[in-house]
């Protein structure tokens with residue numbers, strides 16, 4: 001499939017009816033004392049074994065107790081502000097996180113200070129699953145509820161809409177293509193051979209139950225990744241002038257060993273392929289929008305060490321971060337969502353074989369487990385209790 005060199009740029013638009021943008025992320029610790037309370041926030045009631053938590057804590061301590069995620073979100077916020085300003089769109093950007101400061105509630109305080117009545121939310125997760133979709137929508141509803149701002153009909157202090165899952169938006173895909181092409185060049189400078197390299201896409205593993213539940217009303221989490229992967233591999237192959245063999249692998253599994261999660265783990269895949277003679281690898285972290293802890297630890301520290309032990313030449317491609325096609329694409333998505341909110345016909349740009357995902361999610365969309373409504377309300381859906 002051919003990717004457009006320049007995906008279409010809409011004319012400058014108003015973002016009405018929105019009066020603010022919520023940049024909504026995961027959060028991460030800023031210093032060693034934050035690590036344990038942060039992990040408690042993340043894992044509240046999720047049955048992650050203590051062993052795993054200690055391990056994950058060590059990953060953070062190895063980086064001075066500080067995750068790169070907060071600075072990256074500030075950089076994304078600045079890039080979004082610059083792109084909005086360049087298009088003449090007056091939309092203040094407010095940042096909030098599910099698991100660390102500034103918390104969702106801090107963002108709601110700020111939105112109130114701005115006098116915002118209707119905000120559009122952008123979550124820093126490109127794919128739809130419980131972790132990247134409903135969990136954010138539940139957190140928003142729960143936080144409003146605690147403030148007495150969630151009415152039984154879903155009416156809220158500030159009203160929220162959300163941009164759709166953007167894994168198949170041309171901006172996100174183009175930014176990944178650019179990053180992978182650069183990684184192939186880097187592989188050559190390290191003495192590797194791009195023509196012999198395998199392109200290994202990597203994303204966050206999730207439990208099989210969460211994968212199954214991610215497919216209500218749309219393709220599942222892994223199917224979304226496979227679509228992006230095949231597009232990126234084909235476009236990279238075209239630019240490099242040779243076929244690119246690729247596979248999808250997973251990282252950052254947690255949970256008890258008895259619980260099945262998506263596989264293969266990236267380290268296991270590398271080990272197996274090395275046995276079959278593979279010597280050159282490009283890792284492309286398509287599952288992550290920036291270089292946060294999973295990327296700098298699970299890939300740069302662990303997977304690259306595995307590759308080195310196996311005698312491979314390996315490089316890790318960049319994440320989309322603040323690359324221009326990605327940031328421009330996000331602003332296109334905000335403009336698109338505003339058009340939908342105004343009841344206009346809009347062009348929902350996509351690439352690949354999957355349709356644009358719904359921005360108002362259908363009932364039972366992206367539950368943690370199949371067909372088990374959690375009883376937790378979730379915003380930006382057709383039915384907030386399902």
Ligand SMILES: CC1=C(CCC(=O)O)c2cc3nc(cc4[nH]c(cc5[nH]c(cc1n2)c(C)c5CCC(=O)O)c(CCC(=O)O)c4C)C(CCC(=O)O)=C3C
Nearest residue numbers: 026028042046056067069124125131132204206254292293
């Ligand atoms: C799909 C997915 C994304 C990608 C989408 C997205 O980007 O949002 C993501 C992102 C992130 N996950 C993060 C951190 C953690 N995730 C954990 C645990 C879990 N993640 C899960 C899934 C995902 N997680 C799941 C199914 C669990 C099991 C518990 C549960 O069912 O919820 C745990 C607990 C310990 C552990 O088990 O690892 C931690 C510390 C950070 C912050 C990193 C930083 O600080 O830089 C980020 C961005």
Ligand SMILES: [Fe+2]
Nearest residue numbers: 131204252294
């Ligand atoms: Fe996670």
